[in-house]
Amino acid sequence: MGTVISKRVRAIVLERSGGQCERCFSAGPLELHHRKFRSRGGKHTVENLVALCGWGNHTGCHGLAHTDGDGGWSVHSWDDPRHIPVRDDRGSLFYLLPDGRKEQIHDPKF
Structure with missing residues (x-):
């Protein structure tokens, strides 16, 4: 795994946002x-990356993703982010797809 996010992946994530x-x-x-x-084996993939407000893992939603882990914004080392949905602050639940789309979930079990 490289240390730099490719321009293509970065562009897809930022366009999705x-x-x-x-x-x-x-x-x-x-x-x-x-x-x-x-540090848990996460890769630079579209479904593993999200554009969040905040700075350096400490402020805004970026900081929250590092501290509360709720809503799928951070996943365990044993989880595959392709199979863990994300819940935004409006309550929408969706999967992040490799092509940059979001697939909304309407399943009541989540």
């Missing part, structure tokens, strides 16, 4: 966050 935090919908500034942390 529409210039807004994918959790709270603020206008940023945005940073890319690994749902499965790199």
